[in-house]
Amino acid sequence: MVSYKELGLVNTREMFAKAINGGYAIPAFNFNNMEQLQAIIKASAETKSPVILQVSKGARNYANQTLLRYMAQGAVEYAKELGWEHPQICLHLDHGDTFEVCKSCVDFGFSSVMIDGSSLPYEENIALTKKVVEYAHQYDVTVEAELGVLAGVEDDVQAEESHYTKPEEVIDFATRTGCDSLAISIGTSHGAYKFKPEQCTRDPKTGKLVPPPLAFDVLDAIMEKLPGFPIVLHGSSSVPQEYVDIINTHGGKMPDAVGIPEEQLRKAAKSAVCKINIDSDSRLAFTAAVRKVFVEKPGEFDPRKYCGPARDEMTKLYKHKIIEVLGSDGKAE
Numbered sequence: 001m002v003s004y005k006e007l008g009l010v011n012t013r014e015m016f017a018k019a020i021n022g023g024y025a026i027p028a029f030n031f032n033n034m035e036q037l038q039a040i041i042k043a044s045a046e047t048k049s050p051v052i053l054q055v056s057k058g059a060r061n062y063a064n065q066t067l068l069r070y071m072a073q074g075a076v077e078y079a080k081e082l083g084w085e086h087p088q089i090c091l092h093l094d095h096g097d098t099f100e101v102c103k104s105c106v107d108f109g110f111s112s113v114m115i116d117g118s119s120l121p122y123e124e125n126i127a128l129t130k131k132v133v134e135y136a137h138q139y140d141v142t143v144e145a146e147l148g149v150l151a152g153v154e155d156d157v158q159a160e161e162s163h164y165t166k167p168e169e170v171i172d173f174a175t176r177t178g179c180d181s182l183a184i185s186i187g188t189s190h191g192a193y194k195f196k197p198e199q200c201t202r203d204p205k206t207g208k209l210v211p212p213p214l215a216f217d218v219l220d221a222i223m224e225k226l227p228g229f230p231i232v233l234h235g236s237s238s239v240p241q242e243y244v245d246i247i248n249t250h251g252g253k254m255p256d257a258v259g260i261p262e263e264q265l266r267k268a269a270k271s272a273v274c275k276i277n278i279d280s281d282s283r284l285a286f287t288a289a290v291r292k293v294f295v296e297k298p299g300e301f302d303p304r305k306y307c308g309p310a311r312d313e314m315t316k317l318y319k320h321k322i323i324e325v326l327g328s329d330g331k332a333e
């Protein structure tokens with residue numbers, strides 16, 4: 001048993017309370033390799049933004065859960081070296097699907113876990129979430145739950161269709177489970193292909209796809225039922241067109257990739273939405289930078305010469321999200 005507190009990590013409780021009161025959101029960035037973690041920590045340290053490092057099932061399979069935890073521990077020390085005196089870093093399990101995996105993360109130094117019972121029938125979701133909450137809270141680890149179904153594909157999480165969260169269920173769910181935050185479905189979606197072209201309209205000038213707007217009426221109804229309760233948005237990458245264009249002009253093929261427009265996330269960040277998950281955008285930044293090097297310098301074979309530029313591009317992206325979209329800069333001095 002290792003407590004996250006010994007590792008210098010923090011849970012989400014205070015972060016979320018401050019974010020709701022301050023009208024901003026905490027970035028939750030997924031990581032599964034060193035360059036990505038360096039970029040996240042550098043961007044957070046330079047902007048003094050609290051940050052949530054997320055580990056998905058896919059990341060655990062790819063990089064090993066043990067190694068990822070030690071990397072997060074190293075990240076705290078790295079942040080201090082960068083001059084961030086009191087880093088506010090949370091290590092969070094993304095989409096935990098069983099009690100056992102959540103327990104193993106709590107026991108191993110994670111400061112926050114998500115139990116995703118959203119694909120289960122309502123009562124089973126409550127029972128599973130409650131069990132995880134009862135265990136995690138003994139160690140002051142915070143728990144995110146999910147109600148409603150997001151469409152799209154993210155590692156092992158996938159669903160054909162989305163089902164918006166039902167506002168009439170949220171009070172009962174939050175009260176009976178005791179969860180600390182709630183991921184809801186209001187039209188965000190996992191992956192880089194969030195919407196099918198037929199769900200979108202086309203901008204007559206650019207010919208680019210314009211996605212359907214998020215269901216802010218559902219968010220408003222949820223906030224009315226649970227005033228001040230921390231709300232989480234998954235699947236909130238914006239799929240920056242400049243990265244898609246670089247990928248497509250450097251040997252890639254990503255037609256009709258589309259995400260959530262940043263102005264909608266900016267609006268959400270000012271509400272009770274206090275955690276916004278971003279994964280695909282950093283994958284695009286990485287891939288665009290690597291493809292560019294491969295095309296421009298075909299003789300290059302030192303991975304540092306293409307992973308380095310990829311890391312710089314991700315750092316730029318994370319800082320942009322923190323400062324221009326979520327407004328979390330300067331909130332962890």
Ligand SMILES: [Zn+2]
Pocket residue numbers: 095154157190234235277
């Ligand atoms: Zn997710």
